[in-house]
Amino acid sequence: MFWAALRYNMRTSLVPLTSDGSSRGGGITATVIRQTYMNQLPELLENGDIFMQDNAPVHTAHIIRDLLREMQVEVMIWPPYSPDLNPIENLWAIMKTIIRQDHPELENAPDNDTTLYALIQAGIEAWESIQERVLRNLSDSMPHRVQAVLNADGWYTKY
Numbered sequence: 001m002f003w004a005a006l007r008y009n010m011r012t013s014l015v016p017l018t019s020d021g022s023s024r025g026g027g028i029t030a031t032v033i034r035q036t037y038m039n040q041l042p043e044l045l046e047n048g049d050i051f052m053q054d055n056a057p058v059h060t061a062h063i064i065r066d067l068l069r070e071m072q073v074e075v076m077i078w079p080p081y082s083p084d085l086n087p088i089e090n091l092w093a094i095m096k097t098i099i100r101q102d103h104p105e106l107e108n109a110p111d112n113d114t115t116l117y118a119l120i121q122a123g124i125e126a127w128e129s130i131q132e133r134v135l136r137n138l139s140d141s142m143p144h145r146v147q148a149v150l151n152a153d154g155w156y157t158k159y
Helices: 030-044 062-070 088-102 113-129 132-140 142-151
Strands: none
Touching: 030 062, 088 113, 088 132, 132 142
């Protein structure tokens, strides 16, 4: 799993996320997200910015809410499931397409450390290859996304 964030004319590094060992299922915990936010958000956010994240439990955990409050980060409040409002979902799709095109061998690769390393490297290459024009276009689409969701009474949109 990866974490990243974007704004109009910049993006964070792509951060490969690994379990901290405290998750029963080996997943990503709020502790991992907290450390990622502490490392990444200060460089990304400026005064007056509104931070957008989905409603995944690791993003809404108390330690995350407390950290964002401590960092004085305003968080966008949005519906429980609304990927059409989150432009990074488009970037994830673009990234997956690039990885599939450039590294088809990863599609059926064995589940081992070598494959994981190759996938992380492919993800970083794909992320870094996305042009800033794409970031700007996605940011510029936000008013249209919001209007489309309103017009659709909260249902799905083309985004």
